[in-house]
Amino acid sequence: MWILHVAAEVHPLIKTGGLADVVGALPAAQRALGHEVAVLMPGYPAVWKKAGKLEPIDEFDAPGGRRARLLRGKLAGDVDLLVIDQHELYGRPGNPYTDSDGRGWPDNHLRFALLGRVAAWLCRRFPQTEVLHAHDWHAGLAPAYLRADGTRCASCFTIHNLAYQGVYAHWEYAFTGLPEKFYRFDGLEFHGNWSFMKAALSFSDAITTVSPTYAREILRPELGMNLDSVLNYRRADLHGILNGVDYAIWNPATDVALNSGYSADRLAPKAEDKRALQQALGLDVAAERMLVGIVSRLTVQKGLDLVPQAIEGLLAADEAQLVLLGSGAHDLEQAFTELAARQPRNCAVRLGYDEDFAHRIIGGADTILVPSRFEPCGLTQLYGLRYGTLPIVRKTGGLADTVTGYNPKTRGATGFVFETTSVLALQRILKRAIATYRDTPTWQGLMRNAMRRDFGWQRAAQAYVDLYASIAGR
């Protein structure tokens, strides 16, 4: 098949979260299955820096009387990379969505409408393209442009996080150049405004999200983010396909960020990575204290506001240690910074984004904590599984689909699972994990279970291709 992926971030060129990991890995996995695969993305400064050699292939008009160019290069795994060069819209360093104060760029609708428009234009220009696969709201207008153009190319849209929808005011619609008749309740109109996400949900042939449980959860008002009725209407076309892990990047046996190199058959060297991490962070070097790691965007979604209160007593009693790497909401950054200041021997916090350090935490910690209020799939728990860094997760979305909670009667457990979003429930599960950590044979059994689970991309890549086949040429 000929497949065009469209997304606003792609690892290793630019990344703010799991979306980039997925669009960095899924196309290559599909290429490995023998398909022709390309990825279209905006040309931010980071992309020009990291993408290697790019050759111009076309030029066209962009909104506001601007001109844009399209360039072609290669991603790993023999995937074609297509980059839109429009300096006024994309030539801004740093985060692809926000300024340095974390405020969304006011012209994001122009920036990402152009992405959708170019995607649809490519499907016309290269009619052999059978499926346009758009990811998250930034690419959400692509299926609408396809429909408006009447192009015979199927569209699949993946919801990586329903909470971000790209909602804009009525008067900001005209510039899209989309037909007035799309501005309806069964089109992209959304409570008097319009949204990229609603456009995608209305105009895509198939809709997927990144885990089976999240696919069910978003049909209910609690997690449907005001789109549950639209999703229920499209229910027959909604599928949950669990994300995979790129084990070329996330493998404790070969990870260059680690000192040791360990595997399910050779666990002992992991202790070295823990010691090195404790040392680097200035924590007490104490093998017997369970080291909890967090690598995360700091948002309410992730449930991290519960952590300081739930864990401080355990830190103060020398029962556990905590290392957090993340950035985001100011109040959360402050709460963790203050916790580290109060518990310097057992808590360290690094604010910011750091790939290498993320690997060192996932390699060196004993557990990875993901207490999310909702979690479409979640990737850090999957990395934790492969690294024998047992996930402690709330039972929601992809966390529920990937971690089997331990109790003395479960066989094949791979981590710790709790249900209620509360400080008390979190504290209870932390205590259970600590008690299990002290029982070394049991803990090592859980590590081996976790490390042997296979969440590679091959299965998901094929599941998407099967889905494409069901919508192509419909």
Ligand code: ADP
């Ligand atoms: P989300 O997409 O909601 O942020 P995921 O768990 O799906 O959550 O993906 C998060 C990805 O971003 C993982 O690859 C994780 O390692 C990475 N990540 C998050 N925060 C940081 C950070 N501060 N530094 C480095 N990597 C991070």
